[in-house]
Structure formats: structure tokens, C-alpha cells
Amino acid sequence: MNDHRRHHPALVLFKVGKLIRNSIFIILILFVFQADNDGPLLVYGRYAFLLFFVWSIVSAILKWLTSTYALDDQRFYLRRGIFSKIDQSIPFSKVQNINRHTSFFHRVLGLTSIRFETGIAGEDATVNFEVATKKEAARLESAVQEHKESLDTEPDTATVAEDGSETEYVPSPRKQPEQRVIHFQPTRRDLLKASMTSFSFLLLIPLIASLYYNVSEFISLEERLDGISASLLGSPWIIASAVAVIIAASFTFGIIHTFIKYGKYEISSDSERVYIKKGVVSEASFSIAKERVQAVEITQSFSKRVLGLAEVKLISAGSLAMGAEDLNISSLYPFLPKQKAYALVAELLPGYQIQEDMQRLPRRALWLRMLKPSWLWLFATAALFYFKPNFLGIVDTWWIASILLLIVIFASRILDFLHTRYLLNDELIQLKDGGFTSTLFVTKREKIVEVEITQNRIQRAFGLSSLKTVTRARPIHTSYLEDVPDALTGTFRLWYRGRTREIKLDASN
Numbered sequence: 183m184n185d186h187r188r189h190h191p192a193l194v195l196f197k198v199g200k201l202i203r204n205s206i207f208i209i210l211i212l213f214v215f216q217a218d219n220d221g222p223l224l225v226y227g228r229y230a231f232l233l234f235f236v237w238s239i240v241s242a243i244l245k246w247l248t249s250t251y252a253l254d255d256q257r258f259y260l261r262r263g264i265f266s267k268i269d270q271s272i273p274f275s276k277v278q279n280i281n282r283h284t285s286f287f288h289r290v291l292g293l294t295s296i297r298f299e300t301g302i303a304g305e306d307a308t309v310n311f312e313v314a315t316k317k318e319a320a321r322l323e324s325a326v327q328e329h330k331e332s333l334d335t336e337p338d339t340a341t342v343a344e345d346g347s348e349t350e351y352v353p354s355p356r357k358q359p360e361q362r363v364i365h366f367q368p369t370r371r372d373l374l375k376a377s378m379t380s381f382s383f384l385l386l387i388p389l390i391a392s393l394y395y396n397v398s399e400f401i402s403l404e405e406r407l408d409g410i411s412a413s414l415l416g417s418p419w420i421i422a423s424a425v426a427v428i429i430a431a432s433f434t435f436g437i438i439h440t441f442i443k444y445g446k447y448e449i450s451s452d453s454e455r456v457y458i459k460k461g462v463v464s465e466a467s468f469s470i471a472k473e474r475v476q477a478v479e480i481t482q483s484f485s486k487r488v489l490g491l492a493e494v495k496l497i498s499a500g501s502l503a504m505g506a507e508d509l510n511i512s513s514l515y516p517f518l519p520k521q522k523a524y525a526l527v528a529e530l531l532p533g534y535q536i537q538e539d540m541q542r543l544p545r546r547a548l549w550l551r552m553l554k555p556s557w558l559w560l561f562a563t564a565a566l567f568y569f570k571p572n573f574l575g576i577v578d579t580w581w582i583a584s585i586l587l588l589i590v591i592f593a594s595r596i597l598d599f600l601h602t603r604y605l606l607n608d609e610l611i612q613l614k615d616g617g618f619t620s621t622l623f624v625t626k627r628e629k630i631v632e633v634e635i636t637q638n639r640i641q642r643a644f645g646l647s648s649l650k651t652v653t654r655a656r657p658i659h660t661s662y663l664e665d666v667p668d669a670l671t672g673t674f675r676l677w678y679r680g681r682t683r684e685i686k687l688d689a690s691n
Contacts, residue, residue, distance in 0.1 A: 186250035186261060192291060193313040197242040199287065201235065251311075253325055258298075258309050272309055274329040276300040278474045279498060282319065284465040294319050298326065330471075362450040362457060365529055366515060366522075376517040377433075377440035379485050449514055451530050456496070458514065474498050476653050477625035478527055478534050482520070484618045492523045497625075497655050527624075533609075534624055540603035540612060546644050547665035548599045554640075556591050559584070594618060604663060604670065606677050611651070613663050623661045627681045629653050635671050647671045 202209070212228050241264075249262040260270040279299040288294050296319040298309040311322065368376070445462045451472075458468045477497040486492060494514040514526060524536045566580035573579040594617035601620040605612040611630070614622040632652035641647055649663040649671065 186252045186259070188250055189246060189311065190293065190313045190315065190318075191246065192293060194239075194242050194246050196287070196313050198239055201238050201242075205231075205235070253322070255325070255329060260309065272298075272300065274326045277309075277326050277330075279468065279470045280323055280326065281469075282465075282467040284461075286463050288313075289465070292316070296322060298322075362452050364448060364450045365526055366447075366449040366518070368444055368447050368515065368517075372517065373440055373444060374437065375489060375491065376444055377436045379483075379489055379491060379517055444515075444517075447515060449526070449530075456530050470496060470498055472531055475531060475534075476629045476655050477623060477659065478531065478536075480523060480527075480536075480622040480624070482620050486517070487620070490520050491517050492520045494518060494523045494527060497653065497659050533626065535610070536612065536622070536624055537605060537607060540605040540614065541670075543599060543602050543665060544646075544667055547602075547646055547667075548596070550640065550644050550646060550665055551595045551599060552592065556588070559588050559591055562587055602663070602665075604666065606673065609680075611677075613649075613651070613661050615663060625651075625653055627678065630678070630681070633674070633678055635674070637668075641665065649674065 208231060212224060212231060216224055244264050245262070248264050248267075249260075251261070252259040256275075257271055257273045260272070262268050277298045277300055281297045281299065282294060283297075284294045292315070293313055294316050296311050296314060300308070311319065314322070442462045444460060446460065446465070448457075448459045450457045450459075454473075455469045455471050456475075460466050475496050475498060479495045479497055481493045481495070482491070493516040496514065514523075514530075518526065524538070527534050527536055563580075563584040566583055570578070570580050571583075573583075598615060598617040601617070602615045603612075604614070609627050610624060611627065612622065612624050614620060630651050631654050634650040634652075635647055636650070637647040644665075645668050646665045647668055647670075649666055651661045653659045653661070
């Protein structure tokens, strides 16, 4: 085992930077906008904040001094604690996903962060190095990868002499690193589609409105803008030009935002792992062993369905997020063409061959769904009748809103019936449902850890049932399929019993 070493000293700098970032609004109020206010609340507030700020810096330094790590060829050894020491030992074999994230400030300092996700529950689930040199991150990742490769290689062979006196050990050759195959890189046309589908061009207006609201709380902007707005609103040409400028700026902002987020997106793989890289200013990378993929989920929102796009997500037993940085790294790419998404899944995971020819629900399932009462509509109608709001001066608007809500609910049920399909294919199961947003769930029989078949009285009268499957993930992933014919439940029982041939049972239990 290597000697225990501390984390990179820049970790303290990053902690202080996060503290300032999270406290910037309080700093502006206490020391900028209200700097001349000598009220007792603000004066004591400044002292309290300074004490909190100093203690946070001291705490960050103490945690850095008392937190160490080491590793050998099998596991991580972690030690932390200021007043009481906590020692952890996490085997490399438990590591399921490896995430890297290089923010803008990481890049400025030539550093990165790396996180090893495990299937362990609780505090031991993650081995996180928030700040590390790229060389050290590569060393840590290499140690984990070499251990996993050593488990897959055959043991050393031995040759025994004829007299049985000597034995020669011949080590198995070290596995050479494979060349990664790049499966997808977005083109400019893909990025343009992504900016339209993600509606990122709409982010500029609420951003400006929020900035205006926060500034106007401390600086009176209304009086200064009244005269300007009066002169601008007096000319229709100026109004039209202003609207055109806002629209152009919004679309430009959306395209730039999408390019920064997905401009260097890359999906690649080798025979064992899937690799995803993303980000222009802030880079992130993710890798997952193919055998760790529990299921595949393909989602289409209404706008993506119109453009023929889909989002593919990998469901794993380990967490695929990057902590506070919500990078959505589990998604292969949120704006893939539908056929490309299906082909990409087959390329990355040959065991997941998605078929589009799936079984539909019987028509009696539609009648059952249309006859079900909608509690949302009943409560909303009662609230509208009680308050009776008037919109745009129209009398008795409440019943119009109630009818519109009922139409939306029935439309969602009809779309859900049309989208709901299923397929049992050898070792795979495909379940699709959803109204305005449809979701296709694909997993292997061996990955399903629990199933449940239910039937209420109304379903029994129609010869229908409900099916639930539970797949091991974090959190546990549950899929539902409502109003399937009873014939499917019998077939599903026989299909699921075949799981005993694909898994190893513990004979000691």
C-alpha cells in the first residue's frame, strides 16, 4: 500500500471559492448595497457573516490537513475527521462508474476532479477527489482499470517437469489497451436542432428579468427608465426594432448556450466500457462498464417527437450525476434522431437490440381509461367553481377552463393508449407508455429483480391487468404498464421463470 497523502492543496482554494459563490448575494447586500446603513441588524449581520466566513476557511484548512488517502492494487484507503478519525476501505471491484469533471477554474489551474461511483449504499457510495492533478487522476483511474482487467484475465499457467521436481510459472500477457471507437459527434445542424428543441433561447428573457428585479431592490430603476420607455413606446418602428433585437438576441443566446454545453460532445466505446465526453468551457467525462448497464430508457417529448428526435439514458446501479453539478451525464445525447438512437444503442450494447414492431393494447383498454374518473379534473373544477375567476373580462370563465382541462386530460389518455406497447423477445423486455411524453424502457430478464401483477375489479371485468417491474439502480427504477391483456400476464410469468437459468443462486441460503 502506498503511503497516505493529502488531497491537492488547491482544494482549500476551491472550497473558499464555492463559499464566496454561494454567499455572493449576502455579500452584496451587507457590504455593497447597504454599506452606508448603520442599523443594528445590518451591523451585527456583518460581524456574524465575517465570523462564519473565517470559521469556514479555518474548517476547510483543518479538513484538508486531516483528510488523507492511499491505495494499493485492490482498494482505496480513506481517512478523515478533525476531532474523531474515520477510516474507510473501498475495494476497486465495487467501482461501477468513473466520472471526470473539469470546470473552467480547474482548467485555469491545470487540474481536474474525478469521482468513483460504487454500488454501496450510504456514505461509502462515492470516492470523490474534488481537486487533483491530471497525472494523479490518471493514476487513480488506471489503478482501478488494471484491477478490473486482472480479474478478467486468466491465471498464470504452470509447466511441471517430467520428474515433478520443478514448476515454471508463465505469466499471462498483459492486456493491451483497446482503441476506442467513436460512435457519435454532433454536427452544426444537430446543435441547431438541439437549441430549438431544448428551448434554451427562452432563457435570456427570464435571466434579464431576474437581474432587473434583483438590482431594482436596491437601486431605483423605475424612475430612470420611465422617460426612456415613454419615448420608445411612442414610435411603432422602435417597438418593432426592439422586438426584433430581443428575438435575435434570444436565439443567439440559445445557440451559444447549446454550443457551450454540447459543442464537444462525444460518445465512444471499446469492448468493455462506454465513454461520454461533453462541454466546451466546463468539461466532463463519464465511463461505465457495459455489463453494469441495467436498462436503457428512450424518452421523446412532444417537441422532440415532432422533429423525430429522442433522448437515450443508461440506467446503472451507480449514480451517474456529478454531485451538485447537474450535468445529466447519464444521457447519451438528449437530441439524437430516433433511428440513430436505436442504432447507437445496438452498437454500444449489442445485447440490447430494440425492435419497433411491438404489441399494442386491445381497444377495450382505451374504453377503460376513458371511463376512469379524473380526480385532478374534479378538484380543479371544484376550485374554479368556488373562486369563479374572470379572465380578460369574460364572465363565467371557470367552466371554460374546466372544459379545456377535461379535453387535455382525455387527449393525454388517448395518446397514452396509442403510445403504450410491449414486447417480450427472448431475454429482452420492451415497455413503452406515456401521453404527451413517451418513454420506451428496455432491459434484460436477468436485470429485473422484482415483478408484480395486479388487477382491480374494473380491470377484471375487462380482462385486463397491470404489470410492474423493478430494476436494480440508484434509486430503484420501477416501470409500470397499465391495462395489459390477461394473456400477456400468463406469458410474462413463463418468460420471467426463465431468469433462473441466467443467474447464479447462492446455494448457502
